[in-house]
Amino acid sequence: MSTADRARRREDVDKAYQLQVRAATIGAAQYTAVGAGSAMLAHRYWPLFRRQTLQFKVFLISISTIFGLVIHADNALLSHEEHKRVTETALRREARIDLARRGMIATETEIAKWKVEKEKAQALAASRSEGSSQQ
Template sequence: MSSSDSRNQRQKDVEDAFRVQSTAGIYGAMRSTAVGVGLAIIAHHTWPAFRRQTLAFKGFLVSGFTCFGLVFGAETALLEHENQRRREENVIRRAARIDLARQGLIGTETEIARWKAERGQ
């Protein structure tokens, strides 16, 4: 595998991770915004002290829920994506080490990279 091929693969991985993170962040923000609006409506109708608060303060609380959902939704999805990629890479590396051992070679980083290049992985 040439330097340009590995660079292109890394770029593809980065773009894929960004796509996963941004999509999950949007959905997380939408869910938590709905929760924040729902709680604000409930609090407005049941709690007189909350009813006296300004609209700006209520909007601030809802935007806090939105930011929370955005950040934690995106982070959770990215961590899960990274774990999945790590598990996939470990399976490939394990197969490479076993195959190289059968050939009588030691599974060094160079040999594993060569093995992956031969199989197009």
């Protein structure tokens, strides 16, 4: 694996981590509010709950917080992975079609070479557009 591949993979991991952290924070805040609100309502209207210890009530709220944190983080990661999978599938399909037009068999090696060629072409086009916009 090349250094560029490792750097790209590291970027993907960092992006996924940031998405998870953001979603987990939002989920934890939402479900903490739900848990605390439910505990307040139960304390107000249910005598059996009113007799419970403070530690037990906090435990129930923390369960709801952890549930929200885990569910939101997991959903964010799953949607991120699905987006990556769809993008990669479309790119591989494009590579197979282009390689077939050239009369080549789309092996993993050829697809990897095709991706490198495409990235170089995109970088060259981007540098040309930057050069023409500065003039």
